[in-house]
Amino acid sequence: MKQLIKNSGLALGLALSASATAQEPIQPIEPATNINQAQAELGKKLYFDPRLSKSGFISCNSCHNLSMGGTDNLTTSIGHNWQQGPINSPTVLNSSLNFVQFWDGRAKDLKAQAGGPIANPKEMAYSHDLAIEMLSSIPGYVDEFKATFGGEQMDIEQVTQAIAEFEKTLVTPNSRFDLWLKGDKNAITAQEQAGYKLFKESGCSACHNGPAVGGTMFQKMGLVKKYETANPAQGRFDVTGNEADRHSFKVPTLRNVELTYPYFHDGQAKTLAKAVEIMGRVQLGREFNQQEVADLVAFLKTLTGEQPKFALPILPASTERTPLPEPFEVSAAD
Amino acid sequence: MKQLIKNSGLALGLALSASATAQEPIQPIEPATNINQAQAELGKKLYFDPRLSKSGFISCNSCHNLSMGGTDNLTTSIGHNWQQGPINSPTVLNSSLNFVQFWDGRAKDLKAQAGGPIANPKEMAYSHDLAIEMLSSIPGYVDEFKATFGGEQMDIEQVTQAIAEFEKTLVTPNSRFDLWLKGDKNAITAQEQAGYKLFKESGCSACHNGPAVGGTMFQKMGLVKKYETANPAQGRFDVTGNEADRHSFKVPTLRNVELTYPYFHDGQAKTLAKAVEIMGRVQLGREFNQQEVADLVAFLKTLTGEQPKFALPILPASTERTPLPEPFEVSAAD
DSSP: OHHHHHHHOOOOOHHHHHHHHTTSSOOOOOOOOSOOHHHHHHHHHHHTOGGGSTTSOOOHHHHSBTTTTTBOOSSSOBOGGGOBOSSOOOOOTTGGGSSSBSTTOOBSSHHHHHHHHHHOTTTTOOOHHHHHHHHHTOHHHHHHHHHHHOSSOOOHHHHHHHHHHHHHTOOOOOOHHHHHHTTOTTSSOHHHHHHHHHHHHTTHHHHSOTTTTSOSOEEETTSSSOOOOSOOOOBTHHHHOOGGGTTEEEOOOOTTTTTSOSBSTTOOBOSHHHHHHHHHHHHHOOOOOHHHHHHHHHHHGGGOOOOOOOBOOOOOOOOTTSOOOOOSSSOTTO | OHHHHHHHOOOOOHHHHHHHHTTSSOOOOOOOOSOOHHHHHHHHHHHTOGGGSTTSOOOHHHHSBTTTTTBOOSSSOBOGGGOBOSSOOOOOTTGGGSSSBSTTOOBSSHHHHHHHHHHOTTTTOOOHHHHHHHHHTOHHHHHHHHHHHOSSOOOHHHHHHHHHHHHHTOOOOOOHHHHHHTTOTTSSOHHHHHHHHHHHHTTGGGTSOTTTTSOSOEEETTSSSOOOOSOOOOBTHHHHOOGGGTTEEEOOOOTTGGGSOSBSTTOOBOSHHHHHHHHHHHHHOOOOOHHHHHHHHHHHGGGOOOOOOOBOOOOOOOOTTSOOOOOOSSOTTO
């Protein structure tokens, strides 16, 4: 039956669209399921808590801002003491669908990722031990960890597990493109459909595929033509030491790409049009003309889904035992 | 009748408590009324939008964090390029009840205050002109300003008006103390009542009064005994040039004081107990003993009200015309 539909090319309507969808390189984003709600609620607080940084000023949400597509919309991020980060902040939205985490894939999953920035001296500049000391000094957290995980002693595994569980909720279903995939043929325009057709035919979908339209593989940046950048990141090479992995990066998701500017690991493409032009040239060896760029951009904008909606969490107050934040090395006021 | 109740001291129950409340130096916080919802919704977005800063990283919520009692819980704030701020960030909660804004009262109301940090080179380091250029480049904002204010041209007056309207919603009613004021005699404990009695009798309420338990007057910091601090702020003197105003500051609200640590304009009191001890000494010429401090702190913690609850706003995306943030003076990636 599936074969018949595919071969016949008939428009058989909604009932059969699900079968047709299976042939597409992109699948719809599904709402998050099997979420441990208690962990996710705790993780939401931790995600917004700047006390997980040395300064008391930087939280996960600082660089993966859920008001702004799960990014900071900066070329590279601002870390502790206003240090310039080495790489563009990837979006946290739909990041549960990435096959590995970070641009170079050095973390196998969200839980492994979550501990990284907390202890990175260029990012939150704290330590896992201090994070636990801080959280253990706050009765509101102590109670919630105990209720969520049981046991008497909280640890960094619980912290990263809770943050990862919250992040699993940050999916963006019901984009116009997904409505179209699911059979609503009016959900996207003729131009947007033309862009999608070109996206597939020109080879974009060889790498940008799956529900997240990316996040399923590593790929060399500059596959066909060298990608010129001042950014020294070596990508996957830094993890494997394998020469073949030099400048190989995790293919980023294109979900909500309208919101996650600027683009690429170095953040050098400020607009979607620029990103499309460069991708054509360095990855596909192709110069997209103006109309093609416009069509591709129009398609990409259909990938913006429903943004996660939740109440800003209220954090439990520190106590006398809570380590004081240290935003400045030498404080003029001390 | 009122006189009779006051003199007789009879516990006449709920029906008459409202009259009794009128005799108290503190009145309950009432829910915000007469809010222009369209302005407040727009203002909420602006409040969370870091594009109102030069870096694209600092929003109103960075230093007046609504997850943390409307403050940053730092001694003094972190501004553009990690500059150390000159003074402790006052809470935005219930700030509509302040008779003037800023520690030195240099803004007459929330609207006048809101424009300050945006253009302050030590805070958000942007300018009003750039803010309007940025907002005008974003169709989502253009449409919302037009729907909210009418007219073709947005201006900084609309921006600050919207932020101020959102801030007016940030009141915290129904603290345990307010429930007690309204007649629920079990809402606070005997110790908390003892603390309140001492708060009135020792003279705290001479300055900390009204619904916000503060925010109704200026007062000299170090009224009875000199307040020792390395912080050079001169308070009201900087506005008036009047010698009598040196070290005179707006009396801060004590609402939610449990959440708004550290304390004083210099942020040097890390705990409520320390703040109470110092206030007794330098403002009242009195050494509170350990029990008195404990009672006062217990009372102060009853002033924590319901924190504002709302969905994290989703910000409209920038466009090609939007000025790029400039977080770093010289970017290594450029």
